[in-house]
Amino acid sequence: MVFRRFVxxxxxxxxxxxxxxxKLVAIVDVIDQNRALVDGPCTxxxxxxxxxxxxxxxxxxxKFPHSARQKYVRQAWQKADINTKWxxxxxxxxxxxxxxVMTLGHLNSDFVSFEGFEVR
Known part of the structure; x- marks a missing residue:
């Protein structure tokens, strides 16, 4: 299997x-091997x-130039329609x-499922 998601x-x-x-961000510049400069203009x-x-x-x-300003990153983001694609x-x-599931965790507890078995 070939790795295709490069930084x-x-x-x-x-x-x-x-x-x-x-949230989603776009990599604007690579600082070093551990960090990147990111920007999320629409997020x-x-x-x-x-x-x-x-x-x-x-x-x-x-597609935007290296170290582009936020205006250009936003234009590219909206042109590619990233939010709907995501x-x-x-x-x-x-x-x-x-x-x-996490927000409805109290409704999906073991006790609720036990009550469901009891009704059947």
Missing amino acids: EVGRVAYVSFGPHAG QVRRQAMPFKCMQLTDFIL AATRWAKKIEARER
Whole structure:
């Protein structure tokens, strides 16, 4: 199996943990082997340095120049329609389903399932 998700300028990444967990960002510049300069103009993430450990790379790549300003990143983001493409992926649907189960955790408890068995 060939690895196809390389760290590159324009790659869209999912932030898995930290203060911006659950949001998408675009890699604007690679600082060093551990960090990248990221920007999420349409996901309310300000431009900042973020470690690669926090990010999971997606299949989406935006076309904008190296170290582009936020205006150009936003234009590329909206032109590629990343938010709707992300919402249509299986990855996003799994995350949404997991969050739905966690918010309804009190309804999916063992006691509720026990009551269901008792009724049958």
